[in-house]
Amino acid sequence: MPQLLGIRIRNYKSLSDVTLGQIAYAQGDALPPINCFIGPNGSGKSTLLDAFGFLADCLKEGVESACDKSQRGGLSRLRTQGNTDSICFDLHYREDQESLPILYSFTVGDDKGIPVVLNEVLVGLTMDQDTSHPIAFMRLQGGEGVIWSGDMSKIVAGAEGQRVKLEDKDRLGISTLGQLSDHPLIVCLRAYIESWYLSYFVPDAARRLPPTGAQKHLDRTGENLGNVIQYLERNHNSRFNLILERIRERIPGIKDIKTQLSPDGRLLLKFNESSYKDPFFQQSMSDGTLKMFAYLLLLQDPDPPAFIGIEEPENGLYHKLLETLAREFRRHAENSQGKIQVIITTHSPYFVDALSPEQVWLLEKDDLGHTQITRTADMPAIKELVKEGIPLGSLWYSNHFEERSLG
Ligand SMILES: Nc1ncnc2c1ncn2[C@@H]1O[C@H](COP(=O)(O)OP(=O)(O)O)[C@@H](O)[C@H]1O
Ligand SMILES: [Mg+2]
Structure with a gap:
Protein backbone atom coordinates (compact mmCIF):
# COMPACT_ATOMS: atom_id res chain seq x y z
CA MET A 1 0.00 0.00 0.00
CA TYR A 200 -16.47 10.00 13.24
CA PHE A 201 -17.33 7.43 15.85
CA VAL A 202 -20.73 8.02 17.43
CA PRO A 203 -21.38 5.76 20.43
CA ASP A 204 -25.14 5.92 19.88
CA ALA A 205 -24.69 4.68 16.31
CA ALA A 206 -22.76 1.68 17.65
CA ARG A 207 -25.63 0.99 20.07
CA ARG A 208 -28.17 0.46 17.31
CA LEU A 209 -28.98 -3.10 16.41
CA PRO A 210 -27.96 -3.54 12.79
CA PRO A 211 -29.59 -6.18 10.63
CA THR A 212 -27.51 -9.33 10.63
CA GLY A 213 -24.91 -9.71 7.88
CA ALA A 214 -21.14 -9.92 7.98
CA GLN A 215 -19.25 -6.79 6.91
CA LYS A 216 -15.51 -6.58 6.47
CA HIS A 217 -14.78 -3.03 7.63
CA LEU A 218 -16.04 -0.65 10.26
CA ASP A 219 -17.99 2.32 8.84
CA ARG A 220 -17.35 5.96 9.79
CA THR A 221 -19.78 6.14 12.69
CA GLY A 222 -19.33 2.59 14.01
CA GLU A 223 -22.94 1.71 13.21
CA ASN A 224 -21.93 -1.68 11.82
CA LEU A 225 -19.81 -2.72 14.81
CA GLY A 226 -21.82 -5.92 15.24
CA ASN A 227 -21.55 -6.81 11.56
CA VAL A 228 -17.77 -6.51 11.63
CA ILE A 229 -17.64 -8.77 14.67
CA GLN A 230 -19.86 -11.27 12.88
CA TYR A 231 -17.45 -11.18 9.93
CA LEU A 232 -14.41 -11.74 12.14
CA GLU A 233 -16.12 -14.49 14.13
CA ARG A 234 -17.04 -16.35 10.96
CA ASN A 235 -14.07 -15.76 8.72
CA HIS A 236 -11.10 -15.18 10.98
CA ASN A 237 -11.99 -17.11 14.08
CA SER A 238 -8.53 -17.61 15.54
CA ARG A 239 -7.68 -14.00 14.86
CA PHE A 240 -10.94 -12.93 16.44
CA ASN A 241 -10.07 -14.84 19.62
CA LEU A 242 -6.73 -13.10 19.68
CA ILE A 243 -8.45 -9.73 19.24
CA LEU A 244 -10.78 -10.50 22.12
CA GLU A 245 -7.84 -11.42 24.28
CA ARG A 246 -6.18 -8.10 23.47
CA ILE A 247 -9.39 -6.22 24.15
CA ARG A 248 -9.90 -7.98 27.48
CA GLU A 249 -6.43 -6.90 28.51
CA ARG A 250 -7.09 -3.31 27.55
CA ILE A 251 -10.66 -2.72 28.67
CA PRO A 252 -10.74 -3.54 32.37
CA GLY A 253 -13.64 -5.70 33.54
CA ILE A 254 -14.59 -7.12 30.12
CA LYS A 255 -14.40 -10.92 30.06
CA ASP A 256 -15.86 -11.80 26.74
CA ILE A 257 -17.64 -10.32 23.72
CA LYS A 258 -19.89 -12.36 21.43
CA THR A 259 -22.60 -11.79 18.89
CA GLN A 260 -26.12 -13.12 19.25
CA LEU A 261 -29.08 -12.99 16.94
CA SER A 262 -32.20 -11.30 18.30
CA PRO A 263 -35.57 -12.98 17.61
CA ASP A 264 -36.26 -10.42 14.85
CA GLY A 265 -32.98 -11.17 13.08
CA ARG A 266 -30.87 -8.30 14.33
CA LEU A 267 -27.43 -8.43 15.76
CA LEU A 268 -26.82 -8.17 19.47
CA LEU A 269 -23.39 -7.66 20.96
CA LYS A 270 -23.03 -9.54 24.19
CA PHE A 271 -20.48 -8.20 26.68
CA ASN A 272 -19.69 -10.45 29.64
CA GLU A 273 -18.28 -8.52 32.55
CA SER A 274 -16.24 -10.24 35.24
CA SER A 275 -18.36 -9.05 38.18
CA TYR A 276 -21.78 -9.98 36.74
CA LYS A 277 -23.36 -13.32 35.93
CA ASP A 278 -25.54 -12.12 33.07
CA PRO A 279 -24.21 -10.36 29.96
CA PHE A 280 -24.87 -6.78 28.94
CA PHE A 281 -25.84 -5.79 25.42
CA GLN A 282 -24.53 -2.84 23.45
CA GLN A 283 -27.34 -0.55 24.60
CA SER A 284 -26.10 -0.78 28.19
CA MET A 285 -22.39 -0.35 27.52
CA SER A 286 -20.63 2.91 28.26
CA ASP A 287 -19.59 5.31 25.49
CA GLY A 288 -15.95 4.82 26.42
CA THR A 289 -16.06 1.01 26.29
CA LEU A 290 -17.78 1.02 22.91
CA LYS A 291 -15.34 3.56 21.56
CA MET A 292 -12.26 1.75 22.81
CA PHE A 293 -13.66 -1.50 21.45
CA ALA A 294 -14.30 0.04 18.03
CA TYR A 295 -10.81 1.56 17.78
CA LEU A 296 -9.10 -1.65 18.85
CA LEU A 297 -11.16 -3.54 16.31
CA LEU A 298 -10.17 -1.05 13.63
CA LEU A 299 -6.49 -1.59 14.37
CA GLN A 300 -6.89 -5.37 14.40
CA ASP A 301 -8.65 -5.41 11.02
CA PRO A 302 -6.97 -8.22 9.00
CA ASP A 303 -6.88 -5.81 6.06
CA PRO A 304 -6.65 -2.39 7.74
N1 LIG B 1 -13.31 29.98 4.42
C1 LIG B 1 -12.55 30.18 5.50
N2 LIG B 1 -11.45 30.97 5.42
C2 LIG B 1 -10.66 31.19 6.49
N3 LIG B 1 -10.90 30.68 7.70
C3 LIG B 1 -11.98 29.89 7.85
C4 LIG B 1 -12.85 29.62 6.77
N4 LIG B 1 -13.85 28.84 7.23
C5 LIG B 1 -13.61 28.64 8.53
N5 LIG B 1 -12.49 29.30 8.92
C6 LIG B 1 -11.88 29.36 10.28
O1 LIG B 1 -11.70 28.05 10.76
C7 LIG B 1 -12.14 28.00 12.12
C8 LIG B 1 -12.65 26.63 12.45
O2 LIG B 1 -11.56 25.78 12.43
P1 LIG B 1 -11.65 24.28 12.98
O3 LIG B 1 -10.86 23.45 12.04
O4 LIG B 1 -13.04 23.88 13.23
O5 LIG B 1 -10.85 24.44 14.35
P2 LIG B 1 -10.51 23.37 15.48
O6 LIG B 1 -10.97 22.03 15.01
O7 LIG B 1 -9.02 23.45 15.63
O8 LIG B 1 -11.19 23.83 16.72
C9 LIG B 1 -13.21 29.06 12.22
O9 LIG B 1 -13.25 29.53 13.53
C10 LIG B 1 -12.75 30.11 11.26
O10 LIG B 1 -11.93 31.02 11.94
MG1 LIG C 1 -12.40 20.75 15.84
Whole structure:
Protein backbone atom coordinates (compact mmCIF):
# COMPACT_ATOMS: atom_id res chain seq x y z
CA MET A 1 0.00 0.00 0.00
CA PRO A 2 1.16 3.54 -0.70
CA GLN A 3 2.53 5.71 2.03
CA LEU A 4 2.01 9.44 2.36
CA LEU A 5 5.30 11.32 2.56
CA GLY A 6 3.83 14.78 2.78
CA ILE A 7 1.01 17.07 1.77
CA ARG A 8 0.65 20.75 0.94
CA ILE A 9 -2.79 22.33 1.12
CA ARG A 10 -3.58 25.82 -0.13
CA ASN A 11 -6.68 28.00 0.12
CA TYR A 12 -8.81 25.45 1.94
CA LYS A 13 -10.61 27.42 4.65
CA SER A 14 -8.08 28.55 7.27
CA LEU A 15 -5.39 26.40 5.59
CA SER A 16 -4.15 29.23 3.42
CA ASP A 17 -0.84 27.46 2.82
CA VAL A 18 0.27 24.58 5.02
CA THR A 19 2.80 21.84 4.44
CA LEU A 20 3.18 18.63 6.42
CA GLY A 21 6.14 16.34 5.89
CA GLN A 22 8.10 16.08 2.68
CA ILE A 23 6.63 17.44 -0.54
CA ALA A 24 9.74 17.32 -2.71
CA TYR A 25 12.20 14.49 -3.16
CA ALA A 26 14.59 14.13 -0.19
CA GLN A 27 13.68 17.54 1.23
CA GLY A 28 12.87 17.38 4.92
CA ASP A 29 11.43 14.49 6.90
CA ALA A 30 8.61 12.40 5.52
CA LEU A 31 5.41 12.13 7.56
CA PRO A 32 5.87 9.48 10.26
CA PRO A 33 3.41 6.57 10.66
CA ILE A 34 1.45 8.44 13.35
CA ASN A 35 0.75 12.19 13.50
CA CYS A 36 -1.12 14.02 16.18
CA PHE A 37 -2.46 17.58 15.81
CA ILE A 38 -3.04 19.80 18.79
CA GLY A 39 -3.96 23.46 19.17
CA PRO A 40 -6.60 25.88 20.50
CA ASN A 41 -10.22 25.87 19.38
CA GLY A 42 -10.58 27.28 15.92
CA SER A 43 -6.92 26.70 15.00
CA GLY A 44 -7.85 24.41 12.10
CA LYS A 45 -7.61 20.82 13.40
CA SER A 46 -11.01 19.72 12.13
CA THR A 47 -10.37 21.62 8.92
CA LEU A 48 -7.19 19.67 8.36
CA LEU A 49 -8.96 16.35 8.80
CA ASP A 50 -11.79 17.53 6.59
CA ALA A 51 -9.27 18.53 3.90
CA PHE A 52 -8.34 14.85 3.62
CA GLY A 53 -12.05 14.01 3.47
CA PHE A 54 -12.58 16.66 0.80
CA LEU A 55 -9.77 15.22 -1.31
CA ALA A 56 -11.25 11.72 -1.06
CA ASP A 57 -14.76 13.04 -1.85
CA CYS A 58 -13.42 14.88 -4.93
CA LEU A 59 -12.15 11.55 -6.21
CA LYS A 60 -15.21 9.50 -5.31
CA GLU A 61 -18.04 11.91 -6.10
CA GLY A 62 -16.64 14.80 -8.13
CA VAL A 63 -15.63 18.28 -6.98
CA GLU A 64 -19.07 19.89 -7.02
CA SER A 65 -20.57 17.28 -4.74
CA ALA A 66 -17.45 17.38 -2.50
CA CYS A 67 -17.83 21.18 -2.12
CA ASP A 68 -21.56 20.98 -1.49
CA LYS A 69 -21.51 18.46 1.36
CA SER A 70 -23.56 19.89 4.19
CA GLN A 71 -20.59 20.44 6.51
CA ARG A 72 -18.78 22.37 3.75
CA GLY A 73 -21.46 24.60 2.29
CA GLY A 74 -20.12 25.23 -1.21
CA LEU A 75 -16.92 26.44 -2.86
CA SER A 76 -17.26 30.06 -1.80
CA ARG A 77 -17.18 29.03 1.86
CA LEU A 78 -14.27 26.65 1.33
CA ARG A 79 -11.80 29.08 -0.18
CA THR A 80 -9.72 30.98 2.34
CA GLN A 81 -11.76 34.08 3.12
CA GLY A 82 -10.54 37.23 1.37
CA ASN A 83 -9.00 35.17 -1.42
CA THR A 84 -10.39 33.93 -4.72
CA ASP A 85 -7.46 31.65 -5.57
CA SER A 86 -8.06 28.00 -6.34
CA ILE A 87 -7.92 25.29 -3.72
CA CYS A 88 -4.70 23.30 -4.30
CA PHE A 89 -3.58 19.93 -3.06
CA ASP A 90 -0.10 18.46 -3.50
CA LEU A 91 0.13 14.88 -2.38
CA HIS A 92 3.60 13.40 -2.16
CA TYR A 93 3.58 9.63 -1.73
CA ARG A 94 5.29 6.42 -2.71
CA GLU A 95 3.70 3.19 -3.83
CA ASP A 96 5.66 1.12 -1.31
CA GLN A 97 8.76 1.40 0.79
CA GLU A 98 11.07 0.55 -2.10
CA SER A 99 9.65 2.90 -4.73
CA LEU A 100 10.57 6.45 -5.56
CA PRO A 101 8.19 9.26 -4.66
CA ILE A 102 5.32 10.46 -6.81
CA LEU A 103 3.68 13.88 -6.69
CA TYR A 104 -0.02 14.18 -7.38
CA SER A 105 -1.44 17.71 -7.55
CA PHE A 106 -4.78 19.18 -8.47
CA THR A 107 -6.54 22.50 -8.16
CA VAL A 108 -10.23 23.25 -7.77
CA GLY A 109 -11.60 26.55 -8.99
CA ASP A 110 -14.84 27.64 -10.60
CA ASP A 111 -16.29 27.99 -14.05
CA LYS A 112 -19.03 30.65 -13.86
CA GLY A 113 -19.56 29.80 -10.20
CA ILE A 114 -19.59 26.01 -10.62
CA PRO A 115 -16.71 24.08 -9.02
CA VAL A 116 -14.41 22.42 -11.58
CA VAL A 117 -11.00 20.77 -11.67
CA LEU A 118 -8.63 23.30 -13.24
CA ASN A 119 -5.29 21.46 -13.30
CA GLU A 120 -4.18 17.97 -12.48
CA VAL A 121 -0.68 16.55 -12.61
CA LEU A 122 0.87 13.19 -11.72
CA VAL A 123 4.64 13.16 -11.81
CA GLY A 124 7.02 10.38 -10.75
CA LEU A 125 10.78 10.30 -10.46
CA THR A 126 13.47 8.18 -12.00
CA MET A 127 17.02 8.01 -10.77
CA ASP A 128 19.91 8.34 -13.12
CA GLN A 129 22.94 7.54 -10.98
CA ASP A 130 22.49 10.02 -8.15
CA THR A 131 20.30 12.50 -9.98
CA SER A 132 16.52 12.33 -9.96
CA HIS A 133 14.43 13.26 -12.99
CA PRO A 134 10.73 13.98 -13.04
CA ILE A 135 8.65 11.78 -15.32
CA ALA A 136 5.12 12.90 -16.10
CA PHE A 137 2.29 10.37 -16.04
CA MET A 138 -0.55 12.81 -16.48
CA ARG A 139 -0.88 16.49 -17.23
CA LEU A 140 -4.37 17.91 -17.59
CA GLN A 141 -5.58 21.46 -17.80
CA GLY A 142 -9.28 22.20 -17.93
CA GLY A 143 -9.88 18.48 -18.50
CA GLU A 144 -7.59 18.22 -21.53
CA GLY A 145 -4.04 17.03 -21.80
CA VAL A 146 -1.80 14.02 -22.05
CA ILE A 147 -1.37 10.77 -20.14
CA TRP A 148 1.50 8.34 -20.36
CA SER A 149 0.93 4.62 -19.78
CA GLY A 150 3.14 2.18 -17.92
CA ASP A 151 4.51 1.98 -14.43
CA MET A 152 7.49 3.62 -12.76
CA SER A 153 9.99 1.10 -14.12
CA LYS A 154 8.80 1.15 -17.73
CA ILE A 155 8.16 4.73 -18.59
CA VAL A 156 10.97 6.63 -20.29
CA ALA A 157 11.63 10.33 -20.30
CA GLY A 158 10.56 11.98 -23.53
CA ALA A 159 8.12 9.17 -24.50
CA GLU A 160 5.09 10.31 -26.40
CA GLY A 161 1.88 10.32 -24.40
CA GLN A 162 -1.73 9.91 -25.41
CA ARG A 163 -3.95 12.97 -25.79
CA VAL A 164 -7.09 12.84 -23.68
CA LYS A 165 -10.14 15.01 -23.14
CA LEU A 166 -12.34 14.38 -20.14
CA GLU A 167 -16.09 14.49 -20.64
CA ASP A 168 -16.73 16.10 -17.32
CA LYS A 169 -14.71 18.90 -15.69
CA ASP A 170 -16.31 18.00 -12.38
CA ARG A 171 -14.33 14.74 -12.24
CA LEU A 172 -10.68 14.18 -11.50
CA GLY A 173 -8.66 12.54 -14.25
CA ILE A 174 -7.48 9.83 -11.86
CA SER A 175 -11.11 8.97 -11.23
CA THR A 176 -12.14 8.53 -14.87
CA LEU A 177 -8.84 7.37 -16.33
CA GLY A 178 -7.97 5.09 -13.42
CA GLN A 179 -9.99 2.18 -14.82
CA LEU A 180 -7.47 1.37 -17.46
CA SER A 181 -5.13 -1.49 -16.74
CA ASP A 182 -2.31 0.16 -18.68
CA HIS A 183 -2.19 2.94 -16.07
CA PRO A 184 -1.24 0.97 -12.96
CA LEU A 185 0.05 4.08 -11.23
CA ILE A 186 -3.33 5.80 -11.52
CA VAL A 187 -5.19 2.65 -10.45
CA CYS A 188 -2.95 2.36 -7.39
CA LEU A 189 -3.38 6.02 -6.37
CA ARG A 190 -7.12 5.83 -6.75
CA ALA A 191 -7.42 2.64 -4.70
CA TYR A 192 -5.24 4.23 -2.04
CA ILE A 193 -7.31 7.40 -1.66
CA GLU A 194 -10.56 5.43 -1.81
CA SER A 195 -9.38 3.32 1.10
CA TRP A 196 -8.81 6.26 3.47
CA TYR A 197 -10.79 5.86 6.63
CA LEU A 198 -11.89 9.02 8.43
CA SER A 199 -13.65 8.07 11.63
CA TYR A 200 -16.47 10.00 13.24
CA PHE A 201 -17.33 7.43 15.85
CA VAL A 202 -20.73 8.02 17.43
CA PRO A 203 -21.38 5.76 20.43
CA ASP A 204 -25.14 5.92 19.88
CA ALA A 205 -24.69 4.68 16.31
CA ALA A 206 -22.76 1.68 17.65
CA ARG A 207 -25.63 0.99 20.07
CA ARG A 208 -28.17 0.46 17.31
CA LEU A 209 -28.98 -3.10 16.41
CA PRO A 210 -27.96 -3.54 12.79
CA PRO A 211 -29.59 -6.18 10.63
CA THR A 212 -27.51 -9.33 10.63
CA GLY A 213 -24.91 -9.71 7.88
CA ALA A 214 -21.14 -9.92 7.98
CA GLN A 215 -19.25 -6.79 6.91
CA LYS A 216 -15.51 -6.58 6.47
CA HIS A 217 -14.78 -3.03 7.63
CA LEU A 218 -16.04 -0.65 10.26
CA ASP A 219 -17.99 2.32 8.84
CA ARG A 220 -17.35 5.96 9.79
CA THR A 221 -19.78 6.14 12.69
CA GLY A 222 -19.33 2.59 14.01
CA GLU A 223 -22.94 1.71 13.21
CA ASN A 224 -21.93 -1.68 11.82
CA LEU A 225 -19.81 -2.72 14.81
CA GLY A 226 -21.82 -5.92 15.24
CA ASN A 227 -21.55 -6.81 11.56
CA VAL A 228 -17.77 -6.51 11.63
CA ILE A 229 -17.64 -8.77 14.67
CA GLN A 230 -19.86 -11.27 12.88
CA TYR A 231 -17.45 -11.18 9.93
CA LEU A 232 -14.41 -11.74 12.14
CA GLU A 233 -16.12 -14.49 14.13
CA ARG A 234 -17.04 -16.35 10.96
CA ASN A 235 -14.07 -15.76 8.72
CA HIS A 236 -11.10 -15.18 10.98
CA ASN A 237 -11.99 -17.11 14.08
CA SER A 238 -8.53 -17.61 15.54
CA ARG A 239 -7.68 -14.00 14.86
CA PHE A 240 -10.94 -12.93 16.44
CA ASN A 241 -10.07 -14.84 19.62
CA LEU A 242 -6.73 -13.10 19.68
CA ILE A 243 -8.45 -9.73 19.24
CA LEU A 244 -10.78 -10.50 22.12
CA GLU A 245 -7.84 -11.42 24.28
CA ARG A 246 -6.18 -8.10 23.47
CA ILE A 247 -9.39 -6.22 24.15
CA ARG A 248 -9.90 -7.98 27.48
CA GLU A 249 -6.43 -6.90 28.51
CA ARG A 250 -7.09 -3.31 27.55
CA ILE A 251 -10.66 -2.72 28.67
CA PRO A 252 -10.74 -3.54 32.37
CA GLY A 253 -13.64 -5.70 33.54
CA ILE A 254 -14.59 -7.12 30.12
CA LYS A 255 -14.40 -10.92 30.06
CA ASP A 256 -15.86 -11.80 26.74
CA ILE A 257 -17.64 -10.32 23.72
CA LYS A 258 -19.89 -12.36 21.43
CA THR A 259 -22.60 -11.79 18.89
CA GLN A 260 -26.12 -13.12 19.25
CA LEU A 261 -29.08 -12.99 16.94
CA SER A 262 -32.20 -11.30 18.30
CA PRO A 263 -35.57 -12.98 17.61
CA ASP A 264 -36.26 -10.42 14.85
CA GLY A 265 -32.98 -11.17 13.08
CA ARG A 266 -30.87 -8.30 14.33
CA LEU A 267 -27.43 -8.43 15.76
CA LEU A 268 -26.82 -8.17 19.47
CA LEU A 269 -23.39 -7.66 20.96
CA LYS A 270 -23.03 -9.54 24.19
CA PHE A 271 -20.48 -8.20 26.68
CA ASN A 272 -19.69 -10.45 29.64
CA GLU A 273 -18.28 -8.52 32.55
CA SER A 274 -16.24 -10.24 35.24
CA SER A 275 -18.36 -9.05 38.18
CA TYR A 276 -21.78 -9.98 36.74
CA LYS A 277 -23.36 -13.32 35.93
CA ASP A 278 -25.54 -12.12 33.07
CA PRO A 279 -24.21 -10.36 29.96
CA PHE A 280 -24.87 -6.78 28.94
CA PHE A 281 -25.84 -5.79 25.42
CA GLN A 282 -24.53 -2.84 23.45
CA GLN A 283 -27.34 -0.55 24.60
CA SER A 284 -26.10 -0.78 28.19
CA MET A 285 -22.39 -0.35 27.52
CA SER A 286 -20.63 2.91 28.26
CA ASP A 287 -19.59 5.31 25.49
CA GLY A 288 -15.95 4.82 26.42
CA THR A 289 -16.06 1.01 26.29
CA LEU A 290 -17.78 1.02 22.91
CA LYS A 291 -15.34 3.56 21.56
CA MET A 292 -12.26 1.75 22.81
CA PHE A 293 -13.66 -1.50 21.45
CA ALA A 294 -14.30 0.04 18.03
CA TYR A 295 -10.81 1.56 17.78
CA LEU A 296 -9.10 -1.65 18.85
CA LEU A 297 -11.16 -3.54 16.31
CA LEU A 298 -10.17 -1.05 13.63
CA LEU A 299 -6.49 -1.59 14.37
CA GLN A 300 -6.89 -5.37 14.40
CA ASP A 301 -8.65 -5.41 11.02
CA PRO A 302 -6.97 -8.22 9.00
CA ASP A 303 -6.88 -5.81 6.06
CA PRO A 304 -6.65 -2.39 7.74
CA PRO A 305 -7.11 0.93 5.90
CA ALA A 306 -3.76 2.41 4.81
CA PHE A 307 -4.73 5.80 6.19
CA ILE A 308 -6.79 6.42 9.31
CA GLY A 309 -7.97 9.86 10.50
CA ILE A 310 -9.59 10.29 13.91
CA GLU A 311 -11.04 13.41 15.57
CA GLU A 312 -10.60 13.81 19.30
CA PRO A 313 -10.64 10.16 20.43
CA GLU A 314 -10.54 11.33 24.06
CA ASN A 315 -14.23 12.21 24.31
CA GLY A 316 -15.76 9.70 26.70
CA LEU A 317 -12.53 7.88 27.48
CA TYR A 318 -10.91 7.54 30.90
CA HIS A 319 -7.45 9.09 30.83
CA LYS A 320 -5.63 5.82 31.50
CA LEU A 321 -7.50 4.11 28.67
CA LEU A 322 -6.60 7.03 26.46
CA GLU A 323 -2.89 6.57 27.07
CA THR A 324 -3.28 2.86 26.32
CA LEU A 325 -5.11 3.73 23.13
CA ALA A 326 -2.43 6.19 22.06
CA ARG A 327 0.28 3.57 22.61
CA GLU A 328 -1.79 1.04 20.69
CA PHE A 329 -2.20 3.39 17.71
CA ARG A 330 1.49 4.20 17.80
CA ARG A 331 2.58 0.55 18.04
CA HIS A 332 0.32 -0.50 15.18
CA ALA A 333 1.35 2.30 12.89
CA GLU A 334 5.06 1.97 13.65
CA ASN A 335 5.10 -1.81 13.28
CA SER A 336 3.10 -1.83 10.08
CA GLN A 337 6.14 -1.25 7.85
CA GLY A 338 4.52 1.66 6.13
CA LYS A 339 1.14 -0.09 5.70
CA ILE A 340 -0.81 2.05 8.18
CA GLN A 341 -0.63 5.79 8.71
CA VAL A 342 -2.67 7.51 11.36
CA ILE A 343 -3.59 11.17 11.88
CA ILE A 344 -5.36 12.22 15.04
CA THR A 345 -6.54 15.51 16.51
CA THR A 346 -6.67 15.81 20.27
CA HIS A 347 -6.95 18.15 23.25
CA SER A 348 -5.59 15.53 25.61
CA PRO A 349 -2.06 15.72 27.09
CA TYR A 350 -2.46 12.03 28.05
CA PHE A 351 -2.65 11.09 24.41
CA VAL A 352 0.34 13.26 23.54
CA ASP A 353 2.36 11.69 26.40
CA ALA A 354 2.56 8.48 24.39
CA LEU A 355 4.13 10.22 21.36
CA SER A 356 7.48 11.62 20.31
CA PRO A 357 8.15 15.24 19.16
CA GLU A 358 8.38 14.07 15.52
CA GLN A 359 4.78 12.87 15.76
CA VAL A 360 3.11 15.93 17.27
CA TRP A 361 2.18 19.12 15.43
CA LEU A 362 0.96 22.39 16.95
CA LEU A 363 -1.65 24.41 15.07
CA GLU A 364 -2.10 28.13 15.64
CA LYS A 365 -3.66 31.00 13.79
CA ASP A 366 -1.55 33.93 12.65
CA ASP A 367 -2.68 37.59 12.57
CA LEU A 368 -4.45 37.01 9.25
CA GLY A 369 -6.45 34.13 10.72
CA HIS A 370 -4.48 31.56 8.71
CA THR A 371 -3.44 28.27 10.27
CA GLN A 372 0.27 27.81 10.89
CA ILE A 373 1.59 24.37 11.75
CA THR A 374 4.80 23.63 13.66
CA ARG A 375 6.19 20.20 14.40
CA THR A 376 7.10 20.01 18.09
CA ALA A 377 10.42 18.38 17.08
CA ASP A 378 11.28 21.71 15.45
CA MET A 379 10.90 23.61 18.73
CA PRO A 380 14.51 23.57 19.99
CA ALA A 381 13.84 23.31 23.74
CA ILE A 382 11.27 20.53 23.44
CA LYS A 383 13.51 17.80 22.07
CA GLU A 384 16.01 18.38 24.87
CA LEU A 385 13.36 18.19 27.58
CA VAL A 386 11.90 15.01 26.09
CA LYS A 387 15.40 13.51 26.00
CA GLU A 388 15.63 14.25 29.71
CA GLY A 389 12.59 12.04 30.18
CA ILE A 390 9.72 14.52 30.48
CA PRO A 391 6.67 13.28 28.57
CA LEU A 392 5.56 15.52 25.71
CA GLY A 393 1.99 15.95 26.96
CA SER A 394 3.21 17.25 30.34
CA LEU A 395 5.38 19.80 28.55
CA TRP A 396 2.38 20.95 26.58
CA TYR A 397 0.20 21.08 29.67
CA SER A 398 2.76 23.14 31.56
CA ASN A 399 3.02 25.69 28.72
CA HIS A 400 6.42 24.66 27.41
CA PHE A 401 5.31 24.84 23.78
CA GLU A 402 6.39 28.33 22.96
CA GLU A 403 3.72 30.09 20.98
CA ARG A 404 5.30 31.19 17.72
CA SER A 405 5.66 34.87 17.16
CA LEU A 406 2.97 34.79 14.53
CA GLY A 407 2.48 37.85 12.47
N1 LIG B 1 -13.31 29.98 4.42
C1 LIG B 1 -12.55 30.18 5.50
N2 LIG B 1 -11.45 30.97 5.42
C2 LIG B 1 -10.66 31.19 6.49
N3 LIG B 1 -10.90 30.68 7.70
C3 LIG B 1 -11.98 29.89 7.85
C4 LIG B 1 -12.85 29.62 6.77
N4 LIG B 1 -13.85 28.84 7.23
C5 LIG B 1 -13.61 28.64 8.53
N5 LIG B 1 -12.49 29.30 8.92
C6 LIG B 1 -11.88 29.36 10.28
O1 LIG B 1 -11.70 28.05 10.76
C7 LIG B 1 -12.14 28.00 12.12
C8 LIG B 1 -12.65 26.63 12.45
O2 LIG B 1 -11.56 25.78 12.43
P1 LIG B 1 -11.65 24.28 12.98
O3 LIG B 1 -10.86 23.45 12.04
O4 LIG B 1 -13.04 23.88 13.23
O5 LIG B 1 -10.85 24.44 14.35
P2 LIG B 1 -10.51 23.37 15.48
O6 LIG B 1 -10.97 22.03 15.01
O7 LIG B 1 -9.02 23.45 15.63
O8 LIG B 1 -11.19 23.83 16.72
C9 LIG B 1 -13.21 29.06 12.22
O9 LIG B 1 -13.25 29.53 13.53
C10 LIG B 1 -12.75 30.11 11.26
O10 LIG B 1 -11.93 31.02 11.94
MG1 LIG C 1 -12.40 20.75 15.84
